[in-house]
Amino acid sequence: MSDEDRRDSLADQAAAWVPPWERPRPPAAEPDTADVTSDVTAPSPATDDLPAQPPVQEPESAALPADLDRAEPDRAESDRAESDRSEPEPGEPFVGESSEAAGVPRRQSAGRRRVTAASEPAPELSDTELRGALEAILLVVDEPVSELVLAQVLEQPAERVGPVLDEIAAGYTTAGHGFELRRAAGGWRLYTRPEYATYVERFVLDGQSVRLTQAALETLAVVAYKQPVTRSRISAIRGVNCDGVIRTLVTRGLVEECGTETDSGAFLYRTTTLFLEKLGLNTVDELPPLAPFLPDDVEELADATR
Known part of the structure; x- marks a missing residue:
């Protein structure tokens, strides 16, 4: 076979080549490949005297432009479908299949994350509890304390603390205690009653007093x-x-x-x-x-x- 005949044969084979994705599916019973192989690989009588040629490999670029035009849209559609499948849902981070296969856990979506509960407000004290708490604080203060500070310490409304302090002061006066709750210097503090000042001075000063000149x-x-x-x-x-x-x-x-x-x-x-x-x-x-x-x-x- 001459070189021109060989080139024509290769061109015919390239023209007749069909991409794998366009080939029809083979039937259930596979054909006998021995005959096909013998037809393709057996040398013709005219070429017995020629040296053995290596088997012809089908070039990938031998597809006709029409085949390429048909193949590219299919490949583009498959790429778009793959990108759509890999696109994360709104509010959910992207995790590829490879990371799942490697054992990487999928991150929890933003909508499913646990939200820490806000600190609950302090329970409202009853009148008896509020009264007792105020009396306990007033017994240890060394200077007048305002209603706002007392409300912040007890975590109670400031408008509720003032009336309770007034009730406590009125109750001490009515009961005739030797001390009284009095507002002074913008706050509240317990004081001894003036009628018992002589006894208090005698106990505290023991006859010694430092007075201003x-x-x-x-x-x-x-x-x-x-x-x-x-x-x-x-x-x-x-x-x-x-x-x-x-x-x-x-x-x-x-x-x-x-x-x-x-x-x-x-x-x-x-x-x-x-x-x-x-x-x-x-x-x-x-x-x-x-x-x-x-x-x-x-x-x-x-x-x-x-």
Whole structure:
């Protein structure tokens, strides 16, 4: 066989080649492949004198353009179907088949995740329990405590704590106890009754008491009624220098600095919460008026000092 005949034979074989996916399914009984193999591989008489040629392999690129055109859409459709199957559901992470086969557990979807329950509100106390809890706290406080702080500690509404405190105070007064619940310095605290002050002083002080001097009391009164006030103003009212007395009152916690004066830059002083607590007052507005204690000729004395 000449080279041209051999090329024509190869071209015919390439043209007659059908892709595997388009070939018809073989029947149930498989044909005898021995005859087919003998027909294909047996050399023809005309080629006995030629050297043996290697078996011809069907080139993959020998498919006609029409076959390629038919094969590409099918392959694209299969790719799209595979991508649709592998696309994760909304709200669920993607896990491939290979990861499942490898033993990787599928992550739980966002919609199925367990949500931690919010902290439940504290149970509401009964009136008896609330009253007992308030009395227990008030027995250990060392300074007046506000209704808001008590409500936060007991986890109860603030509007419920106030009326209960009023009932407790009224109950102590009605029962005639030696102590009372009183509002002072913006909060509540237990105090001994004034009629038993003599016995309390005798027990606590044992005949020894540290009292403020007359100068300290006068200076403290000026600060209480004129606050905020500077040291020069206090000295002008009292007629003497009061620097040492102011230092003593600041050390005892009855007076504190509260800024500076705009014009002169001098320090301003005011009374503290401890001052209100010691006097049993809620605010400085409860201080007694000064008019009953002033002399009748106060205007004449003021003119004389000028």
